[in-house]
Amino acid sequence: MPPPSFPPLTGNRLVLATVALSLATFMNVLDTTIANVALTTIAGDLGVSVSQGTWIITSFGVSNAIAVPLTGWLVGRIGQLRLFLSAVVLFVLLSLLCGLATNLETLLLFRCLQGLVAGPMVPLSQALLLQCYPKAKAGMAIALWSMTTTVAPVMGPVLGGWLTDNVSWPWIFYINVPIGLLAAWLTFVTLKGRETEPRKLPIDTIGLSLLVLWVGATQIMLDKGKELDWFNSSTIVALAIIAIVAFTFFIIWELTEKHPIVDLTLFKGRNFTTGTIAITLGYAVFFGNLVVIPMWLQSVMGYTATWAGLVTAPIGFFSIILSPLIGRTIHKVDPRLFATFAFFIFAVCSFWRSTFSPDVAMWDIVATHLLQGFAMATFFIALTTVILSGLEQQRIPAASGLYNFMRIMAGSFAASVWTTLWENGAIRHHSYLNENITAYSEPTARFEESVRSLGLNSQQIYRAIDAEVTRQSLILSVNDLFWVSGVLFLALMGLIWLSRPVRQGAPPAKDGGNH
Incomplete structure (x- = not known):
């Protein structure tokens, strides 16, 4: 069904709607990185190990990934605007509860619920924003939206570090309360009357249950593996069996279901498959390092949470500056060139970090993050262009949901894997x-x-x-991780050239770019 047609907004109402939707997106994306630099402090306060502290990140990421494919069904049942406002208000409430948590179990429960309600927020904010602008200015709307999603991950470590050092770690969650309430109120005021009609849609209950089962079992296995001595534990063996069996049945069910929760036939397309694998693996390696670096800076190099955030923040400098330029030129240049450039810069930064010694200067660490900003500017835009290239218009929402699900899930898995590899390597x-x-x-x-x-x-x-x-x-162990990251990024440079992006203006391929 095509999206509803609403007249574009103008004047102050357009400005306020843009601010409201951007604030909600900012709050959501901020929560993916704001806890990274606070993990050491939170783990200490709650009396758990730092590796257990990473569950604060992985629990949010996994539940967020599971909720993304449900967005389309929820919009149909609840309505686009009502769903967005409900998600924002619930996100605020759960942020407050996260800050009030006094033990790890309670915090993880609220983080899981927070991830679930966060799932629909980002795709809905983009859809609502596009409806506010005339079609001729859709590019401007996407640029403004992209700027928010670029700034938030950069601000996360800085804001999280400052709040942890100067106030207390619960404030990394409390900060969402005023932002979220303002975003919800402005959205309600400016977009009132622009609601979609709810309609009854079938939901793939079995597919959803199998999805939750195999993703959940895999994540718990990765999180608890080191603590339980991996496959010497009957619990880990049982989780592995559950994950494999549930995943196998999930694949079979989704390929035969009339209304699948995940459209796996998209993988018949060469562009979708190669682009999705590249963005999933690339983001996993990037996010794994993004979690480990602040932990290494604080627990080994003696940095405070604030300085750990400041040292990693320059990653966004060139990304913010160059993203609009890349967005305007992506249709004129082969996106595979931009993606190759991104992976090359990621590899250079990784190999550079693998040479760090115990007395590495702060400015050398800053320089690698500053350089990485060049890669961030091209990474998402180029690979998204490749993934969606050649797809028919009606398949784009499903494709966007599927690749984002895989990307977010891979980031959560990588956070667990990278911290485990770091600790095992150190031993x-x-x-x-x-x-x-x-x-x-x-x-x-x-x-x-x-x-x-x-x-x-x-x-x-x-x-x-x-x-x-x-x-x-x-230090030697984290250097090994950086070196392996560099090798993986070089391998992805070759993978992306297996795709065949369709030039703008060419007719879409029914198979998503197989030919």
Whole structure:
């Protein structure tokens, strides 16, 4: 069914509607990164390990990903504007409850619910904004919307770090309350009377249940794996079996269901398949590093949450400046060139970080994030163009929902995998370094002499040596992760050239660009 036709808004009403929808999007996207720099503090306050603290991010991401494919069905049953306003108000309420949580279990419950209500907000804000502008200015509407989604992830670590250090970590959630209430009120005032008619639509209940089951089982397995010693635990084995069986039945069911919750036939298209794999894997590696870097800066390098946020913030500088320019030129240049450029810059930054030593200067860390902004400017726009290239207009909403589901889900999985790989790598390096600590080792003797001059006794000296070995091990492990990230980004440069984007103006391919 085509979207409803409403007259474009003008004047102050258009300005206020744009501000309202942008604020809601900003609040939503901000929550994907604002907790990253606060994980160490939250884990300490709640009495859990830092790796358990990452569940705060993964629980939000997984539930968010599951809710995205439901957006179309919910719009039909509730109405576009009513669903958006309900989601914003519930998001505000759950943000308040997250801040009031006193233990990890309660916080994770509210984060899961917050992710569920957040799912429809981003696609609906884009759809509502496009209805406010005349078709001739649709590009301007998308540019304004994209600026918000670019600024929010950059502001997240800075704002989260400052609030954690200078107020308290619950305020990373409380900050959503005034923003969300203002966004909801402005949206209601400016868009009143522009509601879609609800209609009864069938829902793929079995498909949805299988989706929740295999995604949930996989995420719990990744989160609890290290704690339970992976496949030596019957719980992890059971979760793996549930995930595999549910995923297999999900694929079979969705391919045979008349109204599937996820249209898997989109993968018949070469452009959709290659573009979706590239954006899913690329985002997973990017997000995994985005979670690990603040943790490394705080727990190993001695940075405060504020400085960890400030050091990572420059990633958005060139992204914000260049995104509108890329948006205006993407139809004139092969999007595969832009995507290749993005992966190349990501790889360069990763290999550069893999050379970091314990005494790396702050400005070197800042420089890698500043350079990465060039990649961020082209990454999403180019790959989205490839994914949707050649698709018939009526299939674009389903395609957008599916690739965003995979991208968000991959980010959540990567947060767990990257922190586990970092900790396991540190254990391996610690064991190797310990083999070289002997009474005849010259570096050991020098270190022992330097700490002995501080008046430490033998037991304190041994503790100091172990602390330094642990620190070195964590740095060597994170360097390994950066190097692997670089290799993966180089591999994705080749993958994207398997696509065949359709030039603008060419007729859409029925198979989504197979030919």
